[in-house]
Amino acid sequence: MATTAALEDVVEVSPDKMSGAPVFRGTRVLVQTLLDYLEAGDSLDVFLADFPTVQRDQAVHFVELAGKAALAPLSANTSR
Numbered sequence: 001m002a003t004t005a006a007l008e009d010v011v012e013v014s015p016d017k018m019s020g021a022p023v024f025r026g027t028r029v030l031v032q033t034l035l036d037y038l039e040a041g042d043s044l045d046v047f048l049a050d051f052p053t054v055q056r057d058q059a060v061h062f063v064e065l066a067g068k069a070a071l072a073p074l075s076a077n078t079s080r
Contacts, residue, residue, distance in 0.1 A: 010062050024062070027053040034059055035066075 012025045022031040029051045037047040044063075048056055 007062075007065050010058050010065070024054045024058050027051070029054050031062060034062065038063075 010025055011022045011031055013020055013022050017023055018028055018030060023029055024031060024034075033051065034047055034054075037050075038044075044056070044059055048054060048059065
């Protein structure tokens with residue numbers, strides 16, 4: 001997956017899938033599940049083994065985008 005891909009390229013939200021909760025595009029795997037695994041200390045490899053429909057590049061790209069989004073407010077405050 002190209003590093004310039006947008007969140008919409010990795011995640012989809014549809015009322016017809018998982019009651020509209022965000023899932024990895026082309027799957028029924030909740031994005032929150034990856035966050036839960038990582039929060040519990042599980043590796044990306046464990047998550048991917050448990051959810052083989054998620055592609056590694058999807059998961060990695062989501063984490064990269066989430067990190068950038070989390071750090072964006074800090075970057076905006078660098079004008080001190």
